[in-house]
Amino acid sequence: xxxxxxxxxxxxxxxxxxxxxxxxxxxxxxxxxxxxxxxxxxxxxxxxxxxxxxxxxxxxxxxxxxxxxxxxxxxx
Numbered sequence: 001x002x003x004x005x006x007x008x009x010x011x012x013x014x015x016x017x018x019x020x021x022x023x024x025x026x027x028x029x030x031x032x033x034x035x036x037x038x039x040x041x042x043x044x045x046x047x048x049x050x051x052x053x054x055x056x057x058x059x060x061x062x063x064x065x066x067x068x069x070x071x072x073x074x075x076x
Contacts, residue, residue, distance in 0.1 A: 022058055025065040034068050 022045065026038030029047075037048035038061075045061035047054045056064065 018058065018062070022062050022065070025062060025069065029065050029069055032069065032072060034072060035065075038065075 023038075026035070026047070029035045030037070035047055035049045037046075039046055040058075041053075041055065044055040045058045047056070047061060047064065054064075
């Protein structure tokens with residue numbers, strides 16, 4: 001089954017936007033002192049927090065970082 005080239009390009013653009021958003025969230029969490037690092041590792045997304053490496057799917061990592069940043073923002 002061939003994938004429509006336009007649909008394939010759109011999927012790649014959406015995936016790219018998600019990667020950029022995840023990277024921005026990770027950088028924000030580092031700047032806030034919430035995590036010490038982040039990035040892709042063996043097909044999963046890795047978040048380094050409190051001396052532990054947390055591996056999760058990218059979508060789950062995005063939610064985790066959003067909630068972490070929001071919880072600190074709300075308590076300030």
